[in-house]
Amino acid sequence: MKNVVIGFLGTQLDVGKKRRWKPTRELLQQDGFDVARLELLYDHKFARLAHGVAAELRDTSPDTEVLLRRLDLDDPWDFQEVYGKLFDFARGYGFDEDRERYHVHLTTGTHVAQICWFLLTESRHVPARLIQTGPPKEEGGKGKFDVIDLDLSRYNALQQRFDQLSREYSDQLRGGIETRNPAYNGLIDQIELVASKSDAPILLLGETGTGKTELAGRIHNLKLDRRRVKGRMVHVNCATLNGPDALSTLFGQRRSHTGVAGTERSGLLREADGGTLFLDEIDSLDLNVQAVLLHAIESGTFYPVGSDHQVSCRFHVIAGAGRDLRRLSAEGCFRPDLLACLSMWSFTLPPLRNRSGDLAPNIAFELAQAERELGVQTGFNTDAREQYLRFATDPATLWLGNFRDLGGSIRRLCTLAPRGRITRTMVDEEIDRLRDNWQSARSEDDFRLVAKVLGDASADLDLFDQVQLAEVIRVCRVSPSLSAAGRSLFAASRAKRTSTNDADRLKKYLGKFGLTWDAVKERS
Template sequence: MKNVVIGFLGTQLDMGKKRRWKPTPSLTIHDHFNVDRLELLHDHKFNRLAHQVKREIEELSPQTEVLLHRMDLADPWDFQEVYGKLFDFARAYGFDEDREQYHVHLTTGTHVAQICWFLLTESRHIPARLIQTGPPGPDDAIPKFDIIDLDLSRYNALQQRFDQLSREYGDQLKGGIETRNPRYNALIDRIELIASNSNEPILLLGETGTGKTELAQRIYNLKLDRRRVKGRMVHVNCATLNGPDAMATLFGQRRSFTGQAGTERSGLLREADGGVLFLDEIDELGWNEQSILLHAIETGRFYPLGSDHEVSTRFQVIAGASRDLRVLSAEGAFRSDLLARLNMWSFTLPALRDRREDVEANLAFELGRAERSMGTQVGFNVDARDAFVRFATNPATPWPGNFRDFSSSVNRLCTLAPRGRITRSMVTEEIRTLQSDWRASAQDAEFALVRDLLGPAVDDIDPFDLAQLAKVIQTCRNSPSLSAAGRTLFAVSRQKRTTQNDADRLRKYLQKFGLEWDALSA
């Protein structure tokens, strides 16, 4: 196969008759590499030099065919111009890889040209290998000549380094916990990619206790390691931003606004300059604050209270929410334009009940954290550990507080462990405590749900009926029609009936408590 070399004319190095080494002519004097054709690119201002170099090559290597290509560049340091013209040259060339091997000479041309050559060959727009040449050393008879192969598949060790680094970043986001849940691991891999390469907002959704705050801190640490931020992370609990101080807390306040000494505030947005602003529970943020916050995120500018001058700040945003922001937006409780800005990268963290295969790994993590906090070694007796893991992984265990409940439970066991050993009886008592707390919380939630609809009349309902009515109300609110709710509630008994009028049965049940479908569905 023929060897074809493509390269720029060396407007400085190829010039002059007394030079010891000229990169372009020297290509043709290597016994181990025959140049059958040289495609030489040059500007019209160097037309004379190009023909001179062509004659020199014909004298050194008569078998080498030299083809001159005029390529005028208004600015050889303009990346867009150089890349565009080289790209057009490559598209029009007509490469024949069955008969010819192509090489690009990197030594000549500007640094911009060298970068463009690399990009075009790496992307296979030019199916070539790279040649780097250099002057001979003091004891060398011929100039230096190296071929660079861009086939990265040959460099397994390099690829393994990249893979190992990616795994380390993933482990950092998982807090060093060896999680097994496929959904969660895929989510972490994607967050690692986004956090490492994008400055756009990241929205973390999920139930209370799924780990949004901890993950936000780890994302910030990853961005800090990757040098995507320099400042600190400012944690804003939006649920506490209520009342007259909310705006001042977020956006700052000038003393002239109140006329009182000591009321000057920089504001949390200014404190996050150069870093990350973590807007925790953003679904609790007020409407006015949402509007000004959107402007600040998009422009980096806002007015502190009492100021006639805008201030500027640049920060990256991580937002967390326990409720579905799309539903809140549809209800008019959350600005749709702010949601669109935050929803560039959205991730929903799975609940603990959906990650039961990660219970044991999280148990080991919590034990280690408790040991570091208490300064003493703590462990389970074998039967106690088995009992706790069975309970924690049982599908009937609801974990309504998710990892927050789980962490508190392990911490209680570690604190109460005599001589650092958690016994079976301690686990049994802890399970009773959890179940009792969950039942009480569920009853409180049921009572609140029914009370919102019936008001004081809820006091006249028996506890048995209260639990049943709460279940009916929840089902109605999650169903598109009265019939659909009836089919769900009477799923077993309806199979034994010759006529299945689920809507009528449900309507009569609701009427016992003075309730109508329209009120529930609204």
């Protein structure tokens, strides 16, 4: 296959002004690299030099076809002009990769031209390898000659290094916990890519306790490592901002607003300048504040309360919400334009009950955390650990508070453990405590939940049916399918039967109240 080289005429180097070294001429004198055709790009202002260099090259390598290609540049340092004309040159060239192997000589031409060559070859608009030459270190010695292939897949060690770095970033987002849930791991890998490449807002959704705040902090740290932000992360709990001081807390306040010394405030947005602004529980933010916040996010400017002059600041936005923002928007409780701004990158963190495979490593993580906080090494007895893990992974255990419940549970066990050992009796007591807490938290909402689904018909139900139906509705709403809900609801009795059809049992139960699976899910 014939070697073809394309490059700019060196208006200084090819004249021999540096150690009398001429890079284009030396290119044709490399052992083992025969050039069938050399194409020199030149500006009409240097036509005389171009023809002189071409004649010298033909004398140096008679077997090489030397072609002159005119490429006029008004400003060889104008990136837009150089890239545009090289792009047009490439489109009209007619590369024949079956018969010819193409190379681009980087040494001649401006630095702007070198950058443009790199971009065009890396994107395969110019299907070529890059050649870099250099003068000899000693008089009479051989000059530098390197061929650079941009196909990184050939460099296995380099590719493995990139892959390892990507895994380290993903592990950082997981908090060092060896999670095993494929869906969650896939979610984290996506967040790692987005956080590393994009400065658009990130929206984290999920039930309370699913780890939105911790993940936001890890995203910020990842952005610090990738040098996408420089400042700190400012955590704003939007649920505390619904009052007369909300605007001044976020956007700052000038003394002129009240006329009282000491009332001026810089505002949380100013504190986040150059860093990350984490808007936790943004679904609780007042509509008027949402409007001002939207403008600040999109424009990077805002007016502090009492000021006639705009303030500019830039920050990366991460927002967290525990409720369905689309439903809130449809109900008029959340601005659709703010939702559109925040949801370019939206990630929903799964509840703990849907990550049964991750419970064992998370229990170990919480245990290590508790040991550091208490300063006492603590561990489970074998039977106690088996009992706790069996309860934790049981489909009927819903973990209403998710990681808050899990972390609190482990800390209680560690605190109460005599001589640093968690016993089976302690685990049984803790399981009863968790179930009692969850039951108390739910009992007040049973009537409202059933009434929302059944309407007026709920008034005819006995208290027993209301409590039982409310629990069934809750399980259905957090389950991905009818079968999954059935497995959660009938977990104990299923173990005693030889043949099971949990989905059919659940469908018949709902039918007693005139309900279907779709109806329960639609009204959630």
